[in-house]
Amino acid sequence: GAVVSQHPSRVICKSGTSVKIECRSLDFQATTMFWYRQFPKQSLMLMATSNEGSKATYEQGVEKDKFLINHASLTLSTLTVTSAHPEDSSFYICSVTQAAMNTEAFFGQGTRLTVV
């Protein structure tokens, strides 16, 4: 069964509006979750590491005021794309993992965001 639930799977929004994407860990409490973005025909790019109860750690070049991350509980992290523009249209994927180095990361099914 699914370990990670991501919602919504698809969303279309107007330019200038904000969109929230949820990522839920179903099987275990995740102190850390990760957010990725993937453009067509490209690989997954890590955007940020979401830490429960503290601020997210953003990768270089990712605007933290643009992509707001909230990890308020051990099973839920949200990514809000603020003031979305067409260039933000992408496939957004979250993942969860446990701390041990020999445990795999589980990925959500992704959210296809289209900004019109």
Added chain:
Amino acid sequence: DAKTTQPTSMDCAEGRAANLPCNHSTISGNEYVYWYRQIHSQGPQYIIHGLKNNETNEMASLIITEDRKSSTLILPHATLRDTAVYYCIDRNTGNQFYFGTGTSLTVIP
């Protein structure tokens, strides 16, 4: 940043073994090698991982060289459903998974 390199694409005949190589020459002693695959418009699917010993599960086998600078993922009997992009990932001590460009595997009937 990703620290692995893989061929961009490969073909494999259906029913044959698919051997996907990966170089991870800068891997540290306690970092595991993970393999995932991604079918179009889905989240990545875990395949296998290893540290230094060869590993096998119901999906694949992982062969890691003795110096740990490279590995090969083996799909023993490729099917059309194995057509996907395969990613080899060197998991760092910060627990992040940085994806490289991956190998696009096409299984041919």
